Structures are given as C-alpha cells and as structure tokens.
Amino acid sequence: MSTEMPTEPVLQWYAENARDLPWREPAATPWSILVSELMLQQTPVVRVLPVWREWMDRWPTPAALAAEPSGEAVRAWGRLGYPRRALRLHACAVAITELHGGEVPDDHAVLLSLPGVGAYTAAAVASFAFGQRHAVLDTNVRRVLARLKSGVEHPPQTQTRAEVKLAESLLPEEPATAALWAVAVMELGALVCTARSPRCADCPVLERCAWYLNGKPPYDGPPRRGQTYAGTDRQCRGRLLAVLRQAPGPVEKPALDVVWSDSVQRERALDGLVADGLVDPLDDGRYALPS
DNA sequence: TATGCGTGGAC
DNA sequence: TGTCCAAGCAT
Structure with a gap:
C-alpha cells in the first residue's frame, strides 16, 4: 500500500453499508x-x-x-x-x-x-467478476475523486487522463483488495457522495475530503449539458419501438404512424431504428423486431 | 472530442 | 413544472 488514500475507512464503510445486490452475491x-x-x-x-x-x-x-x-x-x-x-x-x-x-x-x-x-x-x-486490479472509473468514482482529492464539487464533463492516473495511483496493490476498493468507492458515490445533496454527515472520509475542507465550494465550471427530451427524435424512437415491443408480431405501418404526428420526424426516427438494427422492415411493408 | 442515444424518479 | 440525474458507448 503506497498511497495516503484512506482505503481502510472506505472498505470498512462498505462492509457495513453495501446494498445486497444480486450481481454481488457469490452465486453471480x-x-x-x-x-x-x-x-x-x-x-x-x-x-x-x-x-x-x-x-x-x-x-x-x-x-x-x-x-x-x-x-x-x-x-x-x-x-x-x-x-x-x-x-x-x-x-x-x-x-x-x-x-x-x-x-x-x-x-x-x-x-x-x-x-x-x-x-x-x-x-x-x-x-x-475476476478479482483483477483495474481502475474502475465510472460517474460515481469520478465524483468521489473530484471531491476527495481535487476539492471540487463535480468532475470535468469528459473524462481526463489525469483522472485515470489519479484512480490508478490510488489502487491497492493486492488485486483482491483493489477489486473491493473499486466497488466500495462506487458504492460510496452512489449512496453518500451523491451528485445532489451529498450525505457528508455519513461519510467515512469526511475529514480528509478536500472539497469539504475547502468549504464545499459550488461548481463553477461551464454549464452541464441538460438533456432535453420532449419532442426529440429520441422520444419519437422510444414511442415507435414501444409499439413493436408490445405487439406479438409484425405491425402495419399505420400502427406506427399514430404514435407521432410529425411525419418528417417520424420517418427519420424510423429510418434510424432500422439503421441501428432495432427494427426490421419486412418485404410486405410491415415492421418487426429483428430476427 | 462532441454528440446522439430512453426512461422515469426526485426535488 | 422543469431540471437534473442514473454503474457509458459508439461514432
């Protein structure tokens, strides 16, 4: 163990607070x-x-x-x-x-x-699954490291090489310990060090958190991309595919047409679904889920 | 590297 | 209500 990272408190916290998720069971x-x-x-x-x-x-x-x-x-x-x-x-x-x-x-x-x-x-x-030693860098871990080590509320919008280096530098040497550390940090981000309203009172490493010690300064970077949804091709695709999921077999074109009124957007979305391989246009003019 | 890709719960 | 966010990937 070559870092100053508070590995033990996080592992201890995980042992006491981890959710019972089925993909974490020994039978997984x-x-x-x-x-x-x-x-x-x-x-x-x-x-x-x-x-x-x-x-x-x-x-x-x-x-x-x-x-x-x-x-x-x-x-x-x-x-x-x-x-x-x-x-x-x-x-x-x-x-x-x-x-x-x-x-x-x-x-x-x-x-x-x-x-x-x-x-x-x-x-x-x-x-x-295999107990190997890897930097497991998801949105939870990125947020925990941003706060704990960089002293900012949110990580950069896109993952940086510095983040990967930081995560690798914090990895315990022993593979089994590294694997446990990875899932523990993720869980800490999911349950305590959350994006909104973090539960700092429950944090096992609060006194070593750079963001907390800085007075929890609010995020001051560029605006974070809001995902609009209503009226988008995404919503249209979702409606079209829902028709096909719910139908027992192939559907006629009018069954798709009724779920979206803008025909230009509807055709574009349908073409996209076909291009993605999510929808199969049949020779008889009907549409189906792929075979 | 910026963008498109579903859905629904929380506040 | 609208906004934000949830264990990213492919192009």
Whole structure:
C-alpha cells in the first residue's frame, strides 16, 4: 500500500453499508455480472433489478441468449432505455459463444473488444467478476475523486487522463483488495457522495475530503449539458419501438404512424431504428423486431 | 472530442 | 413544472 488514500475507512464503510445486490452475491457469474453492467449504463439500480432477474431466469448463459433472435433481447429489455444496449448484449452473447468457448473472457483487452463494452465496463467485469486490479472509473468514482482529492464539487464533463492516473495511483496493490476498493468507492458515490445533496454527515472520509475542507465550494465550471427530451427524435424512437415491443408480431405501418404526428420526424426516427438494427422492415411493408 | 442515444424518479 | 440525474458507448 503506497498511497495516503484512506482505503481502510472506505472498505470498512462498505462492509457495513453495501446494498445486497444480486450481481454481488457469490452465486453471480461473469455472465450475470456482464449483463448487470450493460443494464446499469446510465440506468438506476431500482429499474435494472426486475429486468436483470428476468434475463437471468431466461438466459442464464451466453449460449442461451445467442440461440434466440436479437429481437427477443430488445423485447425483454422493456423500458430500460437505450435499447441498442439490448442489441449489443445479444451480440456479446453471440461473440462469447462463437469466439470464446461460451465463457465470458477474463482478459481486459478481450472484454474491450465485445460490443457495448468500453473502458469502464471492461474494467468493472475484470474487477468484479475476476478479482483483477483495474481502475474502475465510472460517474460515481469520478465524483468521489473530484471531491476527495481535487476539492471540487463535480468532475470535468469528459473524462481526463489525469483522472485515470489519479484512480490508478490510488489502487491497492493486492488485486483482491483493489477489486473491493473499486466497488466500495462506487458504492460510496452512489449512496453518500451523491451528485445532489451529498450525505457528508455519513461519510467515512469526511475529514480528509478536500472539497469539504475547502468549504464545499459550488461548481463553477461551464454549464452541464441538460438533456432535453420532449419532442426529440429520441422520444419519437422510444414511442415507435414501444409499439413493436408490445405487439406479438409484425405491425402495419399505420400502427406506427399514430404514435407521432410529425411525419418528417417520424420517418427519420424510423429510418434510424432500422439503421441501428432495432427494427426490421419486412418485404410486405410491415415492421418487426429483428430476427 | 462532441454528440446522439430512453426512461422515469426526485426535488 | 422543469431540471437534473442514473454503474457509458459508439461514432
């Protein structure tokens, strides 16, 4: 242990306060952890839980999912949002089945090659599923480090090399400890060091927090991008895909037309869904989830 | 590197 | 009410 990082208080706090999440149980498999990580991208835990359980019951292995049409993954995705993730998870299942002997790879670089798996998810799976030592830098960890070490309320809008270096420098040497540290810092960010109204009174490292010691100065950087939604192509895509998810089979075009009045935007959104592989235009003019 | 990509809960 | 935010990725 070569840092001044308060590893022990954070690990202690985690031992006493961690949520009982099913993908953290001993029975969790690399596949179930990979599925949880894809689902959790930009999506709250409470909404992931029921869908993750359904998926694990139905597709306990990559081969089980790979044997089904990708449209079934899209349908079972429900309203989690960003449904391209369902497609990517299905593509993961196919790649794992066909290229990796049906086993989720444990190598970080190989994980990175999987669809929908970026720097964060590869590190998370390598760490949480295989106990390896990686800097796991998600929005929670970035926020905790920004406050604890940089003394600012929020991290930069886009991840910097300095943040990666900082996270790596704080990693305990022992892989098992590093993996525990990674999940503990994430949990601290999720439960205590939250974006709004952080619960500083409950923080195990408050007296070592640069932001707190600075008097918790408010964020003074550039305005953080607000996501508008109403009236966007995104909302339109969501409406169109919801029709297809709820239908037992292919639908006629008018069934799609009724959910969005602006025909120009509607056609653009539908074209986008087709281009993304989320919607299959049939020869008879109907539309379906992909097969 | 800036942008597009869903959805819904909290305040 | 509108705004902010939630375990990012691909292009």
